[in-house]
Amino acid sequence: MVRGQPSMQELIEGRRRHGFVGRGAERATFRANFELPPEDERHRFLFHVHGNAGVGKTFLVREMEQLARERGALTAYVDESVGSLPEAMAVLSRRFAAQGHRFKELDRLLAAYHERRHEAEAALLAPHETERPGPSAGSLTVARVGLVGLGMVPGVGAFAGVLDPAQLAQGADRLRAGLGARLRNEEDERLVLSPHAVLTPVLVRELSEAASAVPWIVLFFDTYERTGPFLDAWLHAVMATREHGLLPATVVVVTAGQRPFDTSRWGGFTDFVTDLPLGPFTETETRGLLADKGVVAEPVVEEVLRLTGGLPLLVSTLAEQRPADPDDIGDPSATAVERFLKWEPDPVRRAVALACALPRSLDLDVFRAAVECPDEDADALFGWLRGLPFVDGRGDRVRYHGLVREPMLRLQRRHSPRGWTERHERLAEVFGHWCDEAGTGLLDPDELWKHEPWRRLRLEASYHRLCARPRAALGDALSDVVEACRTGQVTGRNWARMIEEAGDAAGDPALRELGRGLTGTLADDEDGVAAAMDLLLARSALHGAGRALAHGVRARELRNAGEYERALAEYDRAVEIDPDEARVHYGRGFTHQLRGDFTAALAAFDRADELRPGTGWIIAERAETHRLAGRFEEAVADFDRAVALDPTDVDSLASRAVCRHALDQCEAARADFDRALGMDGTHIWALVRRARLHRDTDAWDKAFADLDRAARLEPDSAWVASERGDTYRLAAVSRRPSPNSAGPSASRPTTPRPWRAAGCRTTSWATARGHWPISTARSRWSRTTPGPW
Numbered sequence: 001m002v003r004g005q006p007s008m009q010e011l012i013e014g015r016r017r018h019g020f021v022g023r024g025a026e027r028a029t030f031r032a033n034f035e036l037p038p039e040d041e042r043h044r045f046l047f048h049v050h051g052n053a054g055v056g057k058t059f060l061v062r063e064m065e066q067l068a069r070e071r072g073a074l075t076a077y078v079d080e081s082v083g084s085l086p087e088a089m090a091v092l093s094r095r096f097a098a099q100g101h102r103f104k105e106l107d108r109l110l111a112a113y114h115e116r117r118h119e120a121e122a123a124l125l126a127p128h129e130t131e132r133p134g135p136s137a138g139s140l141t142v143a144r145v146g147l148v149g150l151g152m153v154p155g156v157g158a159f160a161g162v163l164d165p166a167q168l169a170q171g172a173d174r175l176r177a178g179l180g181a182r183l184r185n186e187e188d189e190r191l192v193l194s195p196h197a198v199l200t201p202v203l204v205r206e207l208s209e210a211a212s213a214v215p216w217i218v219l220f221f222d223t224y225e226r227t228g229p230f231l232d233a234w235l236h237a238v239m240a241t242r243e244h245g246l247l248p249a250t251v252v253v254v255t256a257g258q259r260p261f262d263t264s265r266w267g268g269f270t271d272f273v274t275d276l277p278l279g280p281f282t283e284t285e286t287r288g289l290l291a292d293k294g295v296v297a298e299p300v301v302e303e304v305l306r307l308t309g310g311l312p313l314l315v316s317t318l319a320e321q322r323p324a325d326p327d328d329i330g331d332p333s334a335t336a337v338e339r340f341l342k343w344e345p346d347p348v349r350r351a352v353a354l355a356c357a358l359p360r361s362l363d364l365d366v367f368r369a370a371v372e373c374p375d376e377d378a379d380a381l382f383g384w385l386r387g388l389p390f391v392d393g394r395g396d397r398v399r400y401h402g403l404v405r406e407p408m409l410r411l412q413r414r415h416s417p418r419g420w421t422e423r424h425e426r427l428a429e430v431f432g433h434w435c436d437e438a439g440t441g442l443l444d445p446d447e448l449w450k451h452e453p454w455r456r457l458r459l460e461a462s463y464h465r466l467c468a469r470p471r472a473a474l475g476d477a478l479s480d481v482v483e484a485c486r487t488g489q490v491t492g493r494n495w496a497r498m499i500e501e502a503g504d505a506a507g508d509p510a511l512r513e514l515g516r517g518l519t520g521t522l523a524d525d526e527d528g529v530a531a532a533m534d535l536l537l538a539r540s541a542l543h544g545a546g547r548a549l550a551h552g553v554r555a556r557e558l559r560n561a562g563e564y565e566r567a568l569a570e571y572d573r574a575v576e577i578d579p580d581e582a583r584v585h586y587g588r589g590f591t592h593q594l595r596g597d598f599t600a601a602l603a604a605f606d607r608a609d610e611l612r613p614g615t616g617w618i619i620a621e622r623a624e625t626h627r628l629a630g631r632f633e634e635a636v637a638d639f640d641r642a643v644a645l646d647p648t649d650v651d652s653l654a655s656r657a658v659c660r661h662a663l664d665q666c667e668a669a670r671a672d673f674d675r676a677l678g679m680d681g682t683h684i685w686a687l688v689r690r691a692r693l694h695r696d697t698d699a700w701d702k703a704f705a706d707l708d709r710a711a712r713l714e715p716d717s718a719w720v721a722s723e724r725g726d727t728y729r730l731a732a733v734s735r736r737p738s739p740n741s742a743g744p745s746a747s748r749p750t751t752p753r754p755w756r757a758a759g760c761r762t763t764s765w766a767t768a769r770g771h772w773p774i775s776t777a778r779s780r781w782s783r784t785t786p787g788p789w
Contacts, residue, residue, distance in 0.1 A: 022285030022312070023060050026276050030064050030254075033274070034071045034216060038249035044274040045239065045249075049256035050224075051278030056312035057256040060278065061222050064254055073216035073252075074099055080226035085234055086113055086195050088227070089203055092219065096210065103206040106199065113195050116188045196234055204238065204245040211248035224257025236265050280310030293319035300324065317390055317404070348373075352381050353388070357408035358423055360463060360501065361397045369430040370423075409505050424468035431461035444615070446583075449487045459498055466502035470511050471541075478536055479546030481518065485529050486553045492532060493522045514539070530557040548578035552587055559591045567591050582611035586618055589625070598629035616645040620652045632659040650676045654686035661693050669693055684710050688723050695727050698734075703727055 026049075036043040047064075049057050058079075065075050076095035082088045090110050093103045191198045211217055221227055221235070237243045239253065255261075266273065281289065283305060289312070290301055304318050355370045356362055362370070367382045385391060390404040400408070413420045435457035442448045449455060462480055465473035477499065485492035500515025502508075514535075521531035533554040536542050542550060555570035571588035574581065589604030605622035612618060623638030639656035642649055657672035673690040677683060687710040694703035707724040714720050 022281050022288060023056070023063070023278075024285075026060060026278070027063060027067060029274060029276070031067050031071075033252065034068070034073075044272060045252060046269070046273045047252070047254045047276055048224075048261050048273060049254065049276045049278060050258060050260050055278040055280065057258075057278060058222055059312070060276075061220055061254060061256045065218070065220055068216065068218040068252075071216060072214060073218045074101055074210055074214045075218045075220065077220040077222065078227065079221075080223035082227060083230075085230055086110060086199060088221075088231060089199055092203070101210045101213070103203070103210075106202050106206055109191065109199055109202055112188070113191050113199070117192045200234070200238060200244040204247055207251060208246070208248050211250050214250075216250050216252060217248065218252045218254065221253070221255045222257075224255045225259060226257075228255075228257060232262065232265065236269075240266075240269055281312055281315060282310065286310050286315050289315055290319050294322055295319055295324075297324060349381070349384065352385060354408055354412060355423070356385055357400055357405045357412070358427060358464075358467075360460065360498075361399045363397050365434075369427060406504070410507070413505075413507060421468045424464045428461050428464035428468060431457050431464060435461055445483075449483050449491075455484075455487075455491065459494060462495075463498050463502050466499065466511065467506045470502070470506050470508045474511070474539075474541040475543060475546065478539060478542040479549065482533070482536060482542075482546055482549045482553060485522070485532050486549065486556075489522055489525065489529055492529065493519065496522055496532075527557075530554055533557070545578050545581065548574040548581050548584060551577065552581065552584040555584075555591070556587055559587070559594070564591055564595050580611055582608040582615070582618065585611065586621065590621060593621070593625050593628065598625050601625045602629075614645065616642050616649065619645070620649065623652065624655060627655055627659055632662045635659045636663070648679060650680045650683055650686070653679075654683060654689065657686070657693075658689050661689070661696070666693060666697055682713055684714055684717070684720065687713075688720060691723065691727065695730060700727075700731055 030047060033044055033047075038045075049060055051057060061077070065077055068075050074096060076092040078088050078091050082091055089106065093106050093110065096103055097107075187198075207217060221231060224231070235253065235255075238247060260275070260277070261273065286305055287301060290296070290304060295301065295304070295318075300323050304315065304323075352371050352373070356367060359366050359370055362382075362385075364378065364382050367385070368375070368378050371378070371381065373381060386398055390401040392399045392401065399405075412423075435454055438454040438457055439448050439451065442451055442454070458480065462473070462477050466477055477495075481492065481495045481499070484495040496515055496518035498515070500512055500519060503510070503512025503515055517535055518532055521535060522528040524531065533550045536550050537547065537554070551570045551574035555567040555574065558564075558567035558570060568588060568591055571584055571591065574584040575588070578584070585604045585608035589601045589608060592598070592601035592604060602622060602625055605618060605625060608618045609615070609622065619638050620642040623635045623642055626632070626635035626638060636656055636659045639652050639659065642652040643656065646652070653672045653676035657669040657676065660666075660669035660672060670690070670693060673686055673693065676686045677690065680686075687706045691703040691706035691710070694700070694706065704724075704727065707720065707727060710717070710720045711724060
């Protein structure tokens with residue numbers, strides 16, 4: 001035997017140590033690629049493994065990593081535990097370091113990224129010295145809206161749903177400006193705002209350095225259906241463009257997910273990709289896996305082949321039981337689920353396994369509700385359940401694998417229809433009770449729908465009601481879908497998926513197709529909500545208040561698209577169905593306000609206030625309408641009410657200050673401006689309007705200080721530049737020395753000031769309206785309690 005060459009026994013032992021059986025063709029294809037130099041046209045730089053859940057993608061990827069290491073490759077494995085590109089790079093760096101290749105510069109920049117981002121966010125959320133400890137509602141809102149707009153919040157969350165694209169863009173601009181003012185230098189700002197642009201060239205450079213010491217570098221990205229949304233475009237840019245530098249030719253990438261590659265992005269790269277679709281095991285592979293577990297009796301093997309259809313997860317589940325006789329498998333006509341439960345001799349555990357398939361996910365509380373066992377037994381049984389091979393036991397909540405859960409559900413529904421209904425109704429009742437507890441103290445329905453714990457429990461309660469009685473529960477479920485879509489598109493998608501899953505579980509094709517249709521429409525980020533409302537309004541099951549809400553949400557989408565007349569027609573339909581829905585009247589009032597019909601807007605806001613007295617966002621918007629109409633005394637009265645209800649409402653404080661300025665209540669106006677800017681120092685509108693107050697009271701230095709600050713925050717704002725220019729002009733007219741020169745202050749300018757009677761608007765403001773939010777209103781995107789419509 002040649003020295004250094006492994007023996008037959010060592011090779012066999014290594015294979016058994018790997019614990020891998022099957023996928024011989026896929027492994028051979030991957031192994032052969034290392035025999036081809038990168039210059040060879042047959043060499044592939046990218047392998048994509050894909051297939052349905054349960055076909056063994058992760059097992060194959062792990063085996064491919066072992067094969068690569070046997071060829072001397074430096075490897076790194078990334079899965080769904082990462083939630084962003086910087087996290088993925090950190091995992092790559094840790095994997096390389098464990099193999100003796102530290103990426104020092106990448107590690108340094110990653111540490112700086114986390115430190116600078118933490119510093120910037122902490123500064124943005126820090127309270128003003130006059131506030132009680134903890135971030136104010138206003139600062140939280142500014143930070144959250146900005147982070148969403150910059151794409152720095154994974155998944156975005158429901159918060160983005162109440163914001164239109166203009167709000168997100170403005171919030172992102174304000175946060176970007178705020179970060180720029182707080183971070184140490186331009187490099188830090190770029191690192192926080194565009195980490196991929198800073199980190200990727202460093203990663204590529206350090207990969208190139210490592211490539212000089214190893215024959216191959218192989219990067220594995222598993223569960224690509226989860227990581228692909230933030231990795232795919234980046235990976236394409238790294239491999240197929242020169243945007244981030246030149247990647248070594250000895251780098252090979254392996255991705256694994258449920259779907260094939262996106263041909264719209266990778267279509268031109270197919271000559272360099274090997275596609276590895278995975279299906280069920282062949283008979284030979286299934287027999288090999290069973291033999292590896294000691295299951296070799298031919299009658300037993302034949303029955304396992306028949307029951308599993310070669311699906312690796314089910315084959316593995318059955319093999320772990322090591323049945324030695326066909327009687328252990330039972331009646332050949334039984335399903336795979338029944339055979340799995342047959343092998344569990346404890347009837348209590350068998351019942352537990354079935355009962356716990358009903359919820360979509362479980363923690364210990366849900367487990368107790370599903371199983372109804374004594375508390376002293378619950379911990380032990382839940383621990384046993386988490387150890388089952390088809391249960392994903394990671395994290396606080398566990399889930400059944402779909403290949404096992406779905407037949408379990410079918411078995412229970414067909415075996416005992418009444419028992420199925422009763423158990424789901426019981427779970428719906430439990431989730432409903434928990435939902436009520438989570439909503440304690442939240443009387444406003446809009447606050448409830450913004451509260452994630454309440455929303456999650458409501459979702460599960462609705463799922464179980466639909467499973468129990470699909471037709472009877474559909475109307476309420478559709479109303480919830482409307483509320484979910486109103487709250488946010490991501491939330492609406494969660495409800496759509498739930499309806500599809502309930503249709504599958506209940507064996508209701510119509511319900512399943514409705515869920516699929518909603519999921520498809522809500523995938524469109526631009527028009528998805530409006531299309532979803534069209535689908536829902538076509539269903540007779542949606543009636544009463546839910547139908548009115550759907551018309552209201554469709555009206556909101558039309559209004560955000562600038563189609564005011566169509567929006568008002570939808571609001572009218574909503575009022576006809578439910579004249580007592582305050583949010584619809586609010587939305588109609590806001591639409592009239594945008595059209596400049598302040599009389600109609602005030603009438604709608606008055607009706608909304610009657611229906612929901614003491615609601616801050618209704619009162620504040622009515623006050624804003626009074627201000628826009630030049631009714632400053634009425635505006636101040638309403639702003640007083642709004643501020644009393646929410647002392648942290650920066651927008652109401654700033655607008656009240658403008659009204660007081662127009663009424664020559666200069667000291668009171670200055671106090672409001674100072675209070676608002678003390679809570680939010682980046683509030684451009686308040687800064688500029690305070691500058692007008694300063695120049696109107698001959699406080700020229702303060703006026704220029706505010707305008708300079710606004711210009712630093714919004715350097716490209718035409719409105720801010722125009723206001724500063726007007727201030728220079730007025731200072732010159734007043735015969736005051738230049739702001740930067742010494743000398744006594746001049747007397748008050750004697751030139752007329754026509755803007756005073758119109759809420760201090762100038763000609764330059766009217767000219768620059770196109771560069772500022774619609775309707776000359778306050779900076780709407782920073783409202784601390786945004787109206788829901």
